[in-house]
Amino acid sequence: MRTIVVGTRQSALALTQTQQTIDKLTAICEQAGLPFAFEIKKIVTRGDRILDVTLSKVGGKGLFVKEIEQALLDGEIDCAIHSMKDMPFELPEGLVIGAIPEREDPRDCLVSLTARSVEELPQGARVGTSSLRRGAQLQALRPDLAIESLRGNIDTRIRKLTEEGFDAIMLAAAGLHRMGWKDRITAYVPPEVCLPAVGQGALAVECRADDEELLSLLARFDDDATRQAVTAERTFLGLLNGGCQVPIGAFAEVVEDQVKMTGMVASPDGLRILRESFQGQDPVSVGRTVAEALIGQGADRILAEARE
Structure with a gap:
């Protein structure tokens, strides 16, 4: 053995x-x-x-x-x-x-003691997140929010929600699911509002x-469907040379033999957000097409500025 x-x-x-x-x-x-x-x-x-x-x-x-x-x-x-x-x-x-293996829930989620959704957060609410991607998309939706850096393991971050007086924190839903903590999730944030990280879940x-x-x-x-979706997302990431220094998001899924993907590049302040969607049978081609479309819209300049 x-x-x-x-x-x-x-x-x-x-x-x-x-x-x-x-x-x-x-x-x-x-x-x-x-x-x-x-x-x-x-x-x-x-x-x-x-x-x-x-x-x-x-x-x-x-x-x-x-x-x-x-x-x-x-x-x-x-x-x-x-x-x-x-x-x-x-x-x-x-x-x-x-x-x-088969993917867990790819969405981001909100954990809050005071609001049931991003829209319900009070004016000027303090939201903790470790992610520029989440921060940029939240600022685009709610420019009044105060986005603050929040590092640590998920149990640490949930503890800091109350200890440090945040109105809410944003996390990947998958981690809470795997820990058996679904009951701590206040609201799931749909990809239309906040595109997840490449490969999230x-x-x-x-x-x-x-x-x-x-x-x-x-x-x-x-899991073949998960591998196809993740391949499209990672192809997109590779062509944009993305890391944690720049707000990049993508979500792909296989629907009736087609890989459907939306990709996003944003400025860290959320003032500029570029989104593009495409679908096709080859995941590499889908990822490349979305990346090239965003580069054509100026994503490379946004990324260069963010890295500086």
Whole structure:
């Protein structure tokens, strides 16, 4: 029997979604009679160590995966469970995403003690978020809101809602769902109001490209519709060279054999928001078409200014 060592961050959410993934892989192994066991190895990433600075100022994409990917390359672990939205477009040579399981709810959500929706928030309300993307789209909808940086794991952020006097905080719904905290969600924010991050709600199971035995197992865990949607979104991200320093959002879904996607680029203040939608059968082509359309509208200039 081979023991697969699974690397993960050590936050409560990361450990929860890793254990949930291992439980599903174990069930697949038992059903197929495959000789695999699993154990977890916790790894601290740079993003976990730097909590007092906004993501946009400390490097963005890759902050929560680089140390884990190095452990994969060094053979210390066999695979890693990441939140897809943390994954840079380009993977290190020798690594692949072996499985993208079925996606959780991709939407953002509002957690508030005083309002039942973004529209109901009081004039000048303080809203906490770690995301420039959320902040820009909120400012576009409600220029009166005071958007403030809020870092930390989701349990920390929910605690800060009351401790630091926020009117509301915005989070990814998927994390609250996985933690069993649906009852804490005040309202879901539809993609028409706030487009989610690329890959939000999806997981990535990363492994070495030459580990054929493990790749064969992970293929049984892959969800084709989720992979197509995420491929379109990540193609869009790659062409715009996006990270956490710039407000970029995208959401794709497979509807009747067509990949439908909307992409967004915004200035951090929310004064300029560009959106474009497209659908087609090839996810790479869909992602590229939306990115090129936005570049044609001036997205590259907005992104260049945001990076400066």
